[in-house]
Amino acid sequence: MLDQTTLIALYTIVRKEISRFTRIWIQTILPPTISMTLYFVIFGNLIGSRIGTMNGISYIDFIAPGIIMMSIINNSYANVVSSFFGAKFQHHIEEMLVAPIPNIVILIGFVSGGLARGFLVGAVVTVVALFFTDLKIHSFPITVAVVFMTATVFSLAGLINAIFARKFDDISIIPTFVLTPLIYLGGVFYSIDMLPEFWQTVSALNPILYMVNAFRYGMLGESDINISSAFLILVLFTVVLFSIALILLNKGTGIKH
Amino acid sequence: MSALEIKNLNKVYPNKFVALKEVELNINKGDFFALLGPNGAGKSTTIGIICGLVNKTSGSVKIFDHDIDIDKRAAKACIGIVPQEINFSQFETPLDIVVNQGGYYGIKRSIALKRAEKYLKQLGLIEKSKEPARNLSGGMKRRLMIARALVHEPKMLILDEPTAGVDVELRRSMWDFLIDINKQGVTIMLTTHYLEEAEMLCKNIAIIDQGSIIENTSMKQLLSNLSKETFVLDLIKPIKVLPGLNGFTAILIDETTIEVEVARDKNINDLFKLFSSHNINVCSMRNKSNRLEKLFLDLLENNQVAK
Ligand SMILES: Nc1ncnc2c1ncn2[C@@H]1O[C@H](COP(=O)(O)OP(=O)(O)OP(=O)(O)O)[C@@H](O)[C@H]1O
Ligand SMILES: [Mg+2]
Numbered sequence: 001m002l003d004q005t006t007l008i009a010l011y012t013i014v015r016k017e018i019s020r021f022t023r024i025w026i027q028t029i030l031p032p033t034i035s036m037t038l039y040f041v042i043f044g045n046l047i048g049s050r051i052g053t054m055n056g057i058s059y060i061d062f063i064a065p066g067i068i069m070m071s072i073i074n075n076s077y078a079n080v081v082s083s084f085f086g087a088k089f090q091h092h093i094e095e096m097l098v099a100p101i102p103n104i105v106i107l108i109g110f111v112s113g114g115l116a117r118g119f120l121v122g123a124v125v126t127v128v129a130l131f132f133t134d135l136k137i138h139s140f141p142i143t144v145a146v147v148f149m150t151a152t153v154f155s156l157a158g159l160i161n162a163i164f165a166r167k168f169d170d171i172s173i174i175p176t177f178v179l180t181p182l183i184y185l186g187g188v189f190y191s192i193d194m195l196p197e198f199w200q201t202v203s204a205l206n207p208i209l210y211m212v213n214a215f216r217y218g219m220l221g222e223s224d225i226n227i228s229s230a231f232l233i234l235v236l237f238t239v240v241l242f243s244i245a246l247i248l249l250n251k252g253t254g255i256k257h
Numbered sequence: 258m259s260a261l262e263i264k265n266l267n268k269v270y271p272n273k274f275v276a277l278k279e280v281e282l283n284i285n286k287g288d289f290f291a292l293l294g295p296n297g298a299g300k301s302t303t304i305g306i307i308c309g310l311v312n313k314t315s316g317s318v319k320i321f322d323h324d325i326d327i328d329k330r331a332a333k334a335c336i337g338i339v340p341q342e343i344n345f346s347q348f349e350t351p352l353d354i355v356v357n358q359g360g361y362y363g364i365k366r367s368i369a370l371k372r373a374e375k376y377l378k379q380l381g382l383i384e385k386s387k388e389p390a391r392n393l394s395g396g397m398k399r400r401l402m403i404a405r406a407l408v409h410e411p412k413m414l415i416l417d418e419p420t421a422g423v424d425v426e427l428r429r430s431m432w433d434f435l436i437d438i439n440k441q442g443v444t445i446m447l448t449t450h451y452l453e454e455a456e457m458l459c460k461n462i463a464i465i466d467q468g469s470i471i472e473n474t475s476m477k478q479l480l481s482n483l484s485k486e487t488f489v490l491d492l493i494k495p496i497k498v499l500p501g502l503n504g505f506t507a508i509l510i511d512e513t514t515i516e517v518e519v520a521r522d523k524n525i526n527d528l529f530k531l532f533s534s535h536n537i538n539v540c541s542m543r544n545k546s547n548r549l550e551k552l553f554l555d556l557l558e559n560n561q562v563a564k
Contacts, residue, residue: 004363005362005363006363008360008363008364008365008366009360009361009362009363011360012357012360012361012366013360013361015360016353016357023348086346087346090344090345090346090347091342091343091344092344092345092346094310094340094344095344095345095354095357095358095361095405096361097309097310098308098309098310098333098336098338099333099358099361099362100329100330100331100333100334100362100363101361102330252312256310256311256312257270257271257305257310257311257312
């Protein structure tokens with residue numbers, strides 16, 4: 001599968017995906033930077049100073065990993081869903097479909113674009129965070145692995161959303177009604193220890209809780225949940241979503257008649 | 258080996274619409290082939306199946322002996338496709354569009370860049386090559402899609418109505434370009450509504466109607482099927498009655514216009530001798546209708562009647 005033709009095709013897709021979101025950086029990089037800065041100012045500085053500590057950690061240090069994670073999740077998802085839907089809508093996805101590119105390469109290409117934007121925005125938000133607090137990294141490999149896998153999961157989810165989407169509304173429904181609530185309820189701003197037992201159990205069904213906490217563990221060495229179960233869930237989601245996306249592409253759902 | 262071999266091709270769209278019925282087509286290497294048919298006949302569906310944009314229901318398609326089911330990538334590498342509808346990103350530049358397409362076919366970027374410049378120049382787009390594609394006019398967009406289809410130097414070029422919406426002068430230069438590409442050995446298949454386009458360019462032709470191929474023959478053969486032609490003659494001096502023109506069927510439309518049917522085995526010189534002998538002077542002469550168009554309509558009509 002990894003012949004030169006395929007590698008060039010993959011390189012071309014990734015390059016095109018990256019140049020797409022950097023070309024329109026005012027729509028892709030700037031907004032998350034501004035809104036995440038506001039989170040740090042309002043929740044970190046202004047309100048945070050009154051909250052005190054969360055699990056023995058100052059509030060701003062507690063929410064910083066969550067906010068970085070939130071921007072990674074949002075941006076990897078948004079990148080793939082809008083790029084792939086745009087390609088479908090303007091029909092230029094056909095440029096790839098007529099070429100001898102295996103579907104798995106198209107899939108990896110789009111997901112790489114989502115990863116790239118997730119990493120870039122994550123890095124920018126991290127730099128912003130440094131203006132408000134000192135970030136330490138407890139375990140670099142865990143931090144990077146969590147970011148990589150989370151961005152992959154949400155890039156894949158964005159791809160699947162785009163495959164099914166028929167109109168522009170369809171690409172904002174999931175982010176608004178599913179993603180945002182799950183992120184807010186995923187322990188970005190609070191520790192689930194604060195919740196009544198019933199809601200702790202419900203929260204355990206939210207995959208984002210595991211990702212945010214695994215990332216927080218990578219940075220602070222502190223987590224509400226077991227780190228290996230977090231990785232297990234990440235691997236599971238990656239495998240399942242990857243398979244679904246590949247099956248859909250092979251069937252030509254939403255792109256072939 | 259054929260460039261394209263289609264057998265028993267059927268297509269039923271998900272809404273149960275039967276778009277193709279047992280389509281058979283054979284295009285030889287080096288051919289310049291026209292697929293003709295009225296709106297909705299199934300031309301784009303056929304092309305969509307060939308290039309992998311439409312899933313077929315049954316049948317087989319081979320491109321240079323590569324079956325699209327078994328050897329999909331090799332089959333795809335052989336063809337370049339110019340679709341009927343614009344399908345590139347309006348935000349990218351023509352240069353990027355063509356170079357990236359090369360990349361999708363596995364062409365190294367440095368080589369793709371050279372080829373992109375070459376084809377964009379040949380197609381008169383080099384000045385616009387670094388502007389967003391949405392700035393291009395309709396005719397330029399069509400030519401951009403031709404450049405894009407050639408960047409991997411395919412053995413066969415398939416064009417779905419390449420000259421729709423292209424002005425007369427540009428159409429001529431596009432024809433010259435295609436003739437040139439064909440001379441270099443590239444097999445060409447195109448669909449068109451312009452019959453004179455097919456007559457001008459193509460060696461072989463198939464006519465499709467309501468999803469079935471109703472004629473598949475050489476252009477020459479098709480034209481020889483025309484049993485008679487009707488000419489309209491304008492006279493210098495008005496005449497009151499039309500004299501008998503032995504062997505020709507003629508009618509007097511008005512005092513200075515005669516319509517004559519000439520069978521293929523008749524000699525037009527004889528007609529003029531008859532005119533001379535009756536002292537009728539003809540100042541101009543033209544075909545009554547596009548003879549090919551007439552033939553086309555006859556074929557379609559027969560197909561309807563047969564149903
Ligand atoms: N996605 C689809 N779903 C259902 N029916 C379709 C679809 N695409 C095309 N058709 C139908 O299939 C038939 C053939 O369409 P096709 O586009 O192949 O025609 P065509 O010969 O290219 O026509 P034209 O000259 O107008 O481009 C038409 O009746 C069309 O309505
Ligand atoms: Mg068509």
